[in-house]
Amino acid sequence: MTDTTRPNSDPDGVARSATSPFDQPTERIPTTDDDLGLLPTEQIPTYATGSTSDRGPFASDVTPTEELRTADSYDRELASALAASTAAPAVVPPAPQAATPRGTLDLGLLVLRVAVGALMLAHGLQKLFGLWGGPGLDGFEMFLVDAGFQQARILAYAGAVGEVVGGVLLIVGLLTPLAAAGLLALVINAWCVRQAAAPGLQWFAPDGPELEALLAAMLVAIILAGPGRFSLEGRRKWATRPHVGSFLALVLGVAGGVCLWIFLNGVNPLV
Structure with missing residues (x-):
């Protein structure tokens, strides 16, 4: 290694030492570990299972990863996994369903109920009190006798009261399937009676059962569709979404009407 320091002269010819940093002697390149001040890079720390003092300089920073887990630890982990796999699944409640838009359906059911209920109420008041030129109870009883009914007096009371009560229940929308089923039987x-009054199958009024057939169809529609929201029972589920209960009410109404005719009259209305 040569010394690069050389004298420098100023214009006066006086020799001066170099002041440039590039004119300083080149530093010696470190060649040993002592020069670097570090541990040897080839020294690999060892991990022992003994005491902390026997583990070398990295004993306080490194946990022993080479220790084998015992059989008890495996048993505990296996038992935990089995318990988790056999645990009962959590029950998640279903999300609440949004209300289905019904449009003008409830308004249409209200009009249908009020129309049929008012008509049946008026006929019942005619039979019960003789209003609006009605026959009254006595006249209604004689009509049933002429039609061939047995127990005409009881049927006169039951029929007149049934039309009044059923008509009111339809108008307000209370116990609608049962009220409509009772009116359907009547x-x-x-x-x-209208069909048996003349031989053969009749239809058009005044001799045919045109009005009675129309009323029966409207009552069946009310039973199957429910009273709607514009009623006293409008908040009940079956009032807006009728299901099996409405079908059973329809069966009871039809069966009651047929049995009433068969057991208390017995005439074939189609002959």
Whole structure:
């Protein structure tokens, strides 16, 4: 290694030492570990299972990863995994369903109920009190006798009161399937009376059962569709979404009307 320091002269010829940093002697390149001040890079720390003092300089920073887990630890982990796999699944409640838009359906059911209920109420008041030129109870009883009914007095009271009560329940929308089913039984017998009054199958009024058939169809529609929201029972589920209960009410109404005609009259209305 040569010394690069050389004298420098100023214009006066006086020799001066170099002041440039590039004119300083080149530093010696470190060649040993002592020069670097570090541990040897080839020294690999060892991990022992003994005491902390026997583990070398990295004992306080490194945990022993080479220790084998015992059989008890495996048993505990296996038991935990089995318990998790056999645990009962959590029950998640279903999300609440949004209300289905019904449009003008409830308004249409209200009009249908009020129209049929008002008509049946008026006929019941005619039979019960003789209003609006009605026959009254006595006249209604004689009509049933002429039509061939047994127990005409009881049927006169039951029919007149049934039309009044059923008509009111339809108007307000209370116990709608049962009220409509009771009125349907009465209308079925009125259809049979009208049909049996003349031989052969009749239809058009005033001799045919045109009005009775129309009333029966409207009552069936009310039973199957429900009263709608514009009623006293409008908040009940079956009032807006009828299901099996409405079908059973329809079966009861039809069966009641047919049985009433068969057991208390017995005439074939189609002959």
